[in-house]
Amino acid sequence: QVHVVESGGGLVQAGGSLRLSCTASGDTTCISRMGWYRQALGKERELVATITIRGRDIRYSDSVKDRFTISRNNAQNTVTLQMDSLKTEDTATYYCEVRGGRRNFLCSNEVNYWGQGTQVTVSS
Numbered sequence: 001q002v003h004v005v006e007s008g009g010g011l012v013q014a015g016g017s018l019r020l021s022c023t024a025s026g027d028t029t030c031i032s033r034m035g036w037y038r039q040a041l042g043k044e045r046e047l048v049a050t051i052t053i054r055g056r057d058i059r060y061s062d063s064v065k066d067r068f069t070i071s072r073n074n075a076q077n078t079v080t081l082q083m084d085s086l087k088t089e090d091t092a093t094y095y096c097e098v099r100g101g102r103r104n105f106l107c108s109n110e111v112n113y114w115g116q117g118t119q120v121t122v123s124s
């Protein structure tokens with residue numbers, strides 16, 4: 001099992017910045033990727049950014065590209081999302097996803113874990 005905890009959400013004015021952090025604990029040996037998704041009120045959850053553990057594959061949604069930066073610290077099993085130039089449309093609950101866990105004692109990328117979410121509110 002992997003336990004996922006997010007932190008860093010809050011209220012900020014448009015144009016401001018926030019930093020989100022996500023830490024995975026427990027059986028982290030199978031983790032292959034960590035990332036952030038968000039869900040605005042009345043909308044479906046959408047990808048924000050992901051990063052592989054080796055850092056070779058980083059992906060951003062078009063809506064946050066050039067404004068958000070994802071990074072990871074493998075030694076601490078932490079992924080950070082630096083959010084700059086925030087817009088009101090970035091308002092959402094942000095969830096950390098950890099991909100990679102054990103299934104039948106073997107590592108599997110079909111196993112994933114989610115954090116409880118952290119609220120980000122951007123005011124105009």
